[in-house]
Amino acid sequence: MRALALLMALGVAAQAGAQAIVTSPAPDRLAVTVYRDPDRGLEPLNLEWLGGYALVSETRRVSLPPGESELRFEGVTSGIVPQSAIVTGLGEAVLEKNRDARLLSPGALLDASLGERLTLRRTSRATGAVRTQDAIVRATADGIVLQTADGFEALRCTGLSETLVAPHVPPGLSAKPTLSVRVRSPQAVTRDVTLSYITNNFDWQADYVGDLSEDGRTLKLFAWLTLANGDDTGLADAATQAVAGKLNRERVWVSRGEAKPIVLNCWPSGTTSDIATDVMPVSLMSQESIVVTGSRIAAPPPPPPPAPERGGDVMAEQERLGDVRLYRIPISVTVAARSQKQVALLKQPSVKVEGVLRLRTYGGPIDQPLERVLITRNRTAEGLGLPLPAGKLALFSTRQGRRVLLGEGRIDDHTIGEKVEISVATATRVWARQTMFSSQDGGGLELTLTNDLPAAQTVEIELPLTAKTGGTRLVKRDGWMLWRVRVPANGTAQLRYRV
Amino acid sequence: MRALILLVSAMAVAAPIAAQPMIPVPSQTAQGDIAVTIYNNNRALIEDKRQLDLPAGRSRQEFRDVSAQIEPATVTLNGRGIGIVEQNFDFDLLSPAALMQKAVGQTVTLVRTNPATGAETRERAHILAVNGGVVMQIGDRIEVLRDDGIPARVIFDKVPETLRPRPTLSVTLNADGGGRRPVTLTYLTPGLGWAADYVALFDEANGRMDVQGWITLTNTSGTPYVNASTLLVAGAVGNAGGGYDRYNRGYPPPPPPPPPDGIYRPGTETAGRERLGDFYLYPLPERTTIADKQTKQVSFLDVSNTPAARGYEFHNGWLSTADQAQSVYSVLRFSSSRAQGLGDALPAGIIRVYQRDARGNPQFVGEHRIGHTPMGSEIGLATGQAFDIKVRSIVEERTRMSSSRWRTRMRYTLTNASPKPVTVDLFQGGLWGDTRIVDESLKSDRLSADETRWRVAVPANGEASVTATFDTRH
Numbered sequence: 002m003r004a005l006a007l008l009m010a011l012g013v014a015a016q017a018g019a020q021a022i023v024t025s026p027a028p029d030r031l032a033v034t035v036y037r038d039p040d041r042g043l044e045p046l047n048l049e050w051l052g053g054y055a056l057v058s059e060t061r062r063v064s065l066p067p068g069e070s071e072l073r074f075e076g077v078t079s080g081i082v083p084q085s086a087i088v089t090g091l092g093e094a095v096l097e098k099n100r101d102a103r104l105l106s107p108g109a110l111l112d113a114s115l116g117e118r119l120t121l122r123r124t125s126r127a128t129g130a131v132r133t134q135d136a137i138v139r140a141t142a143d144g145i146v147l148q149t150a151d152g153f154e155a156l157r158c159t160g161l162s163e164t165l166v167a168p169h170v171p172p173g174l175s176a177k178p179t180l181s182v183r184v185r186s187p188q189a190v191t192r193d194v195t196l197s198y199i200t201n202n203f204d205w206q207a208d209y210v211g212d213l214s215e216d217g218r219t220l221k222l223f224a225w226l227t228l229a230n231g232d233d234t235g236l237a238d239a240a241t242q243a244v245a246g247k248l249n250r251e252r253v254w255v256s257r258g259e260a261k262p263i264v265l266n267c268w269p270s271g272t273t274s275d276i277a278t279d280v281m282p283v284s285l286m287s288q289e290s291i292v293v294t295g296s297r298i299a300a301p302p303p304p305p306p307p308a309p310e311r312g313g314d315v316m317a318e319q320e321r322l323g324d325v326r327l328y329r330i331p332i333s334v335t336v337a338a339r340s341q342k343q344v345a346l347l348k349q350p351s352v353k354v355e356g357v358l359r360l361r362t363y364g365g366p367i368d369q370p371l372e373r374v375l376i377t378r379n380r381t382a383e384g385l386g387l388p389l390p391a392g393k394l395a396l397f398s399t400r401q402g403r404r405v406l407l408g409e410g411r412i413d414d415h416t417i418g419e420k421v422e423i424s425v426a427t428a429t430r431v432w433a434r435q436t437m438f439s440s441q442d443g444g445g446l447e448l449t450l451t452n453d454l455p456a457a458q459t460v461e462i463e464l465p466l467t468a469k470t471g472g473t474r475l476v477k478r479d480g481w482m483l484w485r486v487r488v489p490a491n492g493t494a495q496l497r498y499r500v
Numbered sequence: 501m502r503a504l505i506l507l508v509s510a511m512a513v514a515a516p517i518a519a520q521p522m523i524p525v526p527s528q529t530a531q532g533d534i535a536v537t538i539y540n541n542n543r544a545l546i547e548d549k550r551q552l553d554l555p556a557g558r559s560r561q562e563f564r565d566v567s568a569q570i571e572p573a574t575v576t577l578n579g580r581g582i583g584i585v586e587q588n589f590d591f592d593l594l595s596p597a598a599l600m601q602k603a604v605g606q607t608v609t610l611v612r613t614n615p616a617t618g619a620e621t622r623e624r625a626h627i628l629a630v631n632g633g634v635v636m637q638i639g640d641r642i643e644v645l646r647d648d649g650i651p652a653r654v655i656f657d658k659v660p661e662t663l664r665p666r667p668t669l670s671v672t673l674n675a676d677g678g679g680r681r682p683v684t685l686t687y688l689t690p691g692l693g694w695a696a697d698y699v700a701l702f703d704e705a706n707g708r709m710d711v712q713g714w715i716t717l718t719n720t721s722g723t724p725y726v727n728a729s730t731l732l733v734a735g736a737v738g739n740a741g742g743g744y745d746r747y748n749r750g751y752p753p754p755p756p757p758p759p760p761d762g763i764y765r766p767g768t769e770t771a772g773r774e775r776l777g778d779f780y781l782y783p784l785p786e787r788t789t790i791a792d793k794q795t796k797q798v799s800f801l802d803v804s805n806t807p808a809a810r811g812y813e814f815h816n817g818w819l820s821t822a823d824q825a826q827s828v829y830s831v832l833r834f835s836s837s838r839a840q841g842l843g844d845a846l847p848a849g850i851i852r853v854y855q856r857d858a859r860g861n862p863q864f865v866g867e868h869r870i871g872h873t874p875m876g877s878e879i880g881l882a883t884g885q886a887f888d889i890k891v892r893s894i895v896e897e898r899t900r901m902s903s904s905r906w907r908t909r910m911r912y913t914l915t916n917a918s919p920k921p922v923t924v925d926l927f928q929g930g931l932w933g934d935t936r937i938v939d940e941s942l943k944s945d946r947l948s949a950d951e952t953r954w955r956v957a958v959p960a961n962g963e964a965s966v967t968a969t970f971d972t973r974h
Contacts, residue, residue, distance in 0.1 A: 034863055039884075056864040083795050084697045084716050085852060097788060098714070098797040115665055126651075127618040140594035140665040152609065153656040155596030160651035161613060173724075173791055199852070199864060242857075247827065248866035248884035251850050256720065256793060268600035271633030272647045321918075323704060323855045323865045324810070324830040324886035388887065416888045416917040418961075419825060466898060480821030480894040 020183075021070040028059030028076065028196075032240040033336060034327070035205045035228050037391065039247045043411040045393060046206055048341065051231040053204030054080075054250070058197040065094075067188050073181040078234040080201035082255055086180060090194040094184040101181070105174040108261030111141045113171035120166040121147060121156075136165065144266035158267035178258045201255075202231040205243045207346055207392030211375075212399070213354075213407060219384070220354045220375070224392070226317050226328060226346040228336060235338040243317070245390035245414060246325030314345040319388065326388050352377055352384040359424075360433050361463040361481070364446055364500045367435035371450075371460065373408065373428045379419050389415040396425045430454045431488065433462075445499035452488040461485050462496070470498045530564040532682075534728045536692065536790065538717055540848060541736035544692035546725070548685040556678040558585060563669045567689035568722025575669060579683030581676040588670045594663040600634060602660045603627045609655040610638070610645075625654075691721025692790075694732050696849030697797065701862060702808055702832060704855060709808035709834060711842055713801030715782055716849070717790065725790045734847040734872055735779035762868060767836055767876025771845035780845050803842050808834040811880065812922055814891045818930040819908045819970060825892035825915060827885035828924055830866070837876040846873040853883050888917035889958070891926065896967070904974045907938070912966045916958040926954045926966065933974065940968040 038052030063072060072091075083100035103109060121136035140146040145156035147165075157163060180198075205228045212221040226243055230236065317328040330344050358371035375396070379385045391414045396407045408426030415421050435448045452458050463481035473496055475482040488494045532550035539545075552561060572589035592598065610625045625645075626637040634645035646652050675681075694717035701710045715732055719725070774781040784798050814828040832853055835841030848871050854862040866883030873879065897909040914924055932950040944952045958964045 032861065036864070058861065084695075084714075084797070084850070086797075087699055095799075096786065099791075100795040101791055102793040102795075103791065125613070125618040127614070127616055130618065139659065140663075142593045142665065143595035144597065146594050146596060146599060146659070146665075148659075149655075151655045153599065153659050154653060155599065158596055159653045160646060160649065161653065197862070242863070244863065246884060246887040248864070249868055249882055251867050251869045253850065256718075256795070259793060266596060268597045268634060268645075269630060269632050270646065271644070273644055320858045322857050322863055323702075324888065324918075325865060325884065326887055327857055327863065329857075413824065414827070414887060416890065416915075418915060418917050419890070466895065477896070479892075480896065 021066045021068070022073060023063060023065055023070050024073045024075060025061045025063050025194075026075050028061050030060040030240075031236055031238065032058040032242070033203075033236050034242040034244060035203050035336075036244050036248060037206060038204050039250055041204070043391065043413060046204055046227065046229055046341075048229055048231065051202050051204040051229055054082075054199055054201050055203035055230075056197060056199055057236065058195060061194050061196065062191065063194050064191040065184060065186050065189065067186060069096075069183065069185045071181050071183055072194075073179055074196055075179070076234065077180055077196070077198065078200040078202075078232045078236075079177065079257075080203075080232050081178075081180065082199045082201065082253055083178075083180060084253060085199040087197050088182050088194060089197075090192050091182070091184055094186045096183040096185055098180070098182050100178055101173065101175060102178040102256040102258035103174055104178070104258040104260055105170060105176055106260045107263045108141075109174055109259070110167060110171065111138060111145065111165070111263055112261070113174060114138045114165075114167060115141055117171075119168070121149060122164050122166050124162040126162060133166075138165070141264075143264060145263070155267055157265050158270075178256070200232065204229050204231075207245075207390040207412070208343070209392055209394040209412065211352075211394055211396045212404075213396060215399070217356050218353065220352040220377075222347070222349040222352050222385075224346040224348075225343040226330075227341060227343050227392075229341045230336045231339060233338050235340075236336040238333045238335055241330040241334050241336060243328045244322065244325050245328065245388060247414070248325065314348070316345045316348070326390070328390075346390070347387060349384055349387075353382075355459075358428050358431050358458055358460045359463070360460070362435060362448070363465055364437075365435070366437060367433050367448070369433060370427050370429045371431045371433055372424050373426045375410070375423045375425055377421050379415050379417055379421055385421075386417055388417065389421065394423055394425065428458075431458055431460070445497060448496045448498075450486070450488050450494045452490065452492055455490050457490050457492075458488045459485070460488055460494070464498065465500050467500050468498050469500075470496065473498075529724075529726045531726050534725055535731070536725050536728045537731045537733060538692050538694050539733050539736055540694060542690050542693040543736075544689055544721075546685075546687055546689060549682055550685065551680055552579075552683050553680050554582070554673075554675040554678060556675055558672065558674050560670055560672045563671070563685060565723060566669050566685070566687065567691065568666070569689050569691045570667075570669065571688045571690070572669060574686075574688040575671075576686050577671050577673070577683055578686075579681055581681070582683065583674040585672040585674055588672075589667060590662065590664055590670060591667040592662050592664065593667070594659060594665050597630075598663055599656055599659065600627070600630050600654075602663065603656060604630055606657075608636075608657070610636075611653040611655065613651040613653075615650060689721055692717065692719055694718065696800075696847040698801075698846075698849060698851040700808075700832070700851055700853045702810075702853055702855050702865070704810055707807060707809050708805045709832075710804045711801065711806060712799065712803075713844075713846070713849075714797045715784070715800050715847075716795060716797050718795050719790045719792055722792055724792045724794075727787050727789055729787050730784040730790070732782040732784070732847075733776065733779045734782065734845070762870055762879055762881045763873055764833075764878040764880055767845075767874040767878075769838060769874070769876035771843075771875040773845060780847065782847065801842070801844055801846075803844075806834060806842055807840055808832060812886060812889055812924040813880075813882065813927065814914075814924055815927045815929060816891075816893050816912070819895060819910055819928075819972075820893065821895045822893050825890035825913070827887065828889045828891055828914075829882040830884050830886045830889075831880045831882050832868075833878070833880045835876070835878055836873055841876075843875065845875045846870060846877075848872045851881055853881070886918075889922060889924065890915050891924070901971075906972045907969060908972065909967065909969045912954075912956075912968075914956055914958045914964045914966070916960065916962055916964075919960050921960045921962075922958050924956050924958055926956050928952050928968075931970070933972070935970055935972045938969050938971045940966070942966050944968070 034056045036054050115138050118135055118137050120133050122133045124131050136147040136149045139148050147154050147156055208225040208227050210223045317330050320327050354375050354377045357374055359374045360371050377383050394410045397404045398407050410423040410425040430453050432451045438445050462484040468482045475484055486494045532548055535547040537545040604627050607624050607626050610623045612621045623638050628637055629635045697714045697716050699712045782800055811831040811833050812828045813831050850867050850869050852867040853865050855865045857863045868881035892913045894911045896911050899907040916922055929951045942954050944954045946952045954966050956964050
């Protein structure tokens with residue numbers, strides 16, 4: 002802050018005009034609904050770049066004077082989409098909604114003072130004596146030119162300690178972009194006003210934790226609802242919801258406000274010597290620039306797996322909202338700034354699953370391990386039968402009393418009744434090799450599966466619709482010819498076919 | 501105490517605050533009665549009626565507080581009894597370097613400060629050259645300014661008239677007589693734009709919707725417009741040769757209005773709005789100040805209880821197999837007609853749709869952009885994907901009939917996990933060329949050479965399927 006120390010009288014912004022300024026510093030009650038990034042697909046949550054959004058509804062008690070006044074809402078998120086703001090509770094009194102993004106910064110302060118009388122203060126480096134005199138700012142575009150009683154001078158081209166002092170903050174400059182409404186009321190009123198708006202930089206997902214039984218046929222499924230707030234405004238004691246499903250979003254450009262530094266340029270200052278002097282650098286940009294975004298959140302540790310015997314978790318409640326699903330956290334929670342929060346989403350003690358190994362081929366040489374896929378159906382009969390929001394699955398098993406991670410997979414949104422297939426790992430112990438025969442050898446392809454595990458494995462190979470075998474039976478399933486085979490323990494299986 | 505008083509008085513002497521007749525009063529806006537007409541494509545027409553004190557004959561008038569992004573070539577000045585000699589747009593900016601350059605050959609005052617004692621010495625210096633450094637003559641010595649690093653103030657006696665703090669518009673004109681008279685300044689500027697924003701609260705159970713429309717205007721032109729009468733034009737006026745952006749401060753312009761979308765049938769009714777040529781006009785009801793970097797919203801539409809319904813659409817682009825069932829689009833259908841809808845033309849903008857949750861709180865359920873929509877249009881907005889209603893398309897058989905002819909049998913499986921029966925509009929595209937449907941389980945409507953449609957009823961918590969065989973020639 003060497004460049005300019007500016008003394009500002011606070012609260013002077015409310016000076017001009019017949020319009021009273023009423024400031025509502027913070028919401029009294031708060032509700033937030035978090036929406037998933039519709040374009041994230043199955044990618045993990047990136048805490049430094051959250052592409053989802055949230056609907057924030059705030060209730061504020063405000064008292065308005067009679068006549069025209071400007072009601073300012075402070076403490077809204079910085080990712081607000083101002084076009085989406087809805088103010089209810091004031092009825093016909095609202096004339097217009099405004100959002101001002103002219104920010105108070107050293108550069109903006111000087112720009113707004115162009116032609117105005119400020120105080121120029123010089124401090125002697127030798128004696129410490131302070132001298133002040135009046136000065137008018139004449140130019141700020143490319144270096145600062147001042148008019149004083151002596152004549153015209155350039156600020157900070159002299160080598161002296163000098164600075165400009167302003168008597169007040171020029172009207173219309175604020176610390177953050179400010180949302181306000183202009184209202185007109187015939188008499189003084191006190192009302193509960195609801196402000197709701199959409200804000201960017203939120204996201205959520207489901208984090209599933211599955212414990213596979215020893216025989217691999219049932220899964221104990223638990224899920225976290227993981228909410229993330231990347232905004233620098235926290236939402237305290239908020240009624241919190243999350244919406245599962247993909248909603249259409251339109252891109253809008255939102256001005257973040259302009260944080261302008263002071264540009265101090267002087268005339269050419271070449272000298273005859275190359276001895277370094279204590280001359281100030283001529284351009285002192287960027288010292289005052291305000292960094293609007295870019296702070297980082299440390300990635301949190303992975304969610305702790307729940308202890309098996311635990312009970313009485315706070316569980317999110319699910320309901321239908323139009324064509325999507327709403328999850329409601331039954332207690333008020335604080336969604337702090339730049340943080341992630343988890344509450345229990347669902348708990349299904351015994352889900353019937355089938356583990357198969359799978360490969361899809363279009364013909365052509367293959368030399369690779371198979372993929373392990375967990376298959377179930379989202380029905381009550383299988384121990385599920387509830388909506389499954391998109392998210393990540395961590396699959397565990399128990400070996401000699403210790404939990405081991407078997408694999409990780411991702412789940413898209415699945416509704417009730419759907420088949421659920423989650424690819425969880427690569428099965429390196431079961432290998433597929435496919436070779437092509439030349440026409441002299443009869444043509445076609447040969448697929449060999451080898452299993453070095455001490456247990457038989459169910460394998461599903463998806464072949465093109467045109468595949469034909471010598472005698473092995475293929476079934477048609479979902480647009481593919483399926484070869485379903487059980488590869489014996491420490492054994493092989495072979496298929497010859499042509500396409 | 502005495503010492504303190506002495507010190508204070510000494511300081512007061514050291515910094516004489518002389519009466520300065522040359523310093524004018526702080527500025528107010530120079531704008532007069534201002535009228536702003538804003539178009540959708542980030543362009544505006546400003547009409548500024550000012551009172552000028554003109555001397556008789558030729559004089560040069562400067563116009564302050566015009567848009568910082570003014571297109572100078574579009575400036576027109578009109579007034580009774582004045583003739584324009586020339587118009588200038590000067591952007592020779594006042595800066596320390598420019599001030600020094602223009603001082604070559606002139607004399608300035610140099611005030612040096614002794615670093616040890618703080619004592620000042622005052623000299624007159626003649627500037628010889630400003631090339632990389634400042635070379636000057638003091639008495640009979642030639643020196644380089646601040647070569648010794650000792651603090652030195654350079655005081656210029658005056659600012660050259662041609663240097664200005666900001667780019668300035670000036671007009672030289674001929675007046676037929678002296679005195680105060682109104683003149684009208686008009687010009688075009690980028691940096692002002694507007695769009696509509698709609699809030700739709702949809703009541704699905706009753707098939708009704710409340711819609712509020714807001715005009716959102718944005719000023720990034722670098723200048724406030726004080727107490728302006730504002731008119732918004734729903735339309736984009738031509739902009740030959742692209743935007744002119746002399747004073748751009750790194751702000752991206754608002755995006756251009758999107759192409760029309762979501763209109764099933766464009767309307768043919770005339771809305772009860774003011775019109776100008778091809779455009780509808782939306783005047784703001786009151787004068788307002790449009791501050792710089794401001795987004796301003798004013799209500800223009802408030803309709804309650806208009807009929808609206810939810811529909812479902814699924815578009816399959818090509819005869820292909822999907823790995824997973826895909827959600828259908830949830831479409832909000834309504835009309836802008838007078839008889840059974842919003843009863844107004846809708847300027848381009850974003851419609852945000854809300855629905856009440858089980859506790860009665862409005863929740864956001866998706867948004868969609870519309871283009872300028874005439875009154876009487878049938879509108880369908882895809883607001884999102886339905887969680888519970890999905891379609892899976894599968895190629896069941898592909899048979900080669902000849903070298904250029906194939907038969908493809910498709911099966912579409914539609915599932916509905918919601919407790920109400922729905923009808924899904926299932927579209928199959930990619931039929932361009934000579935593709936015929938030779939067999940189908942449900943009658944389709946061929947909408948165009950490229951696309952066909954089935955209307956499929958799917959029972960509550962149930963499933964439906966459609967099969968069709970396509971005969972394709974290449």
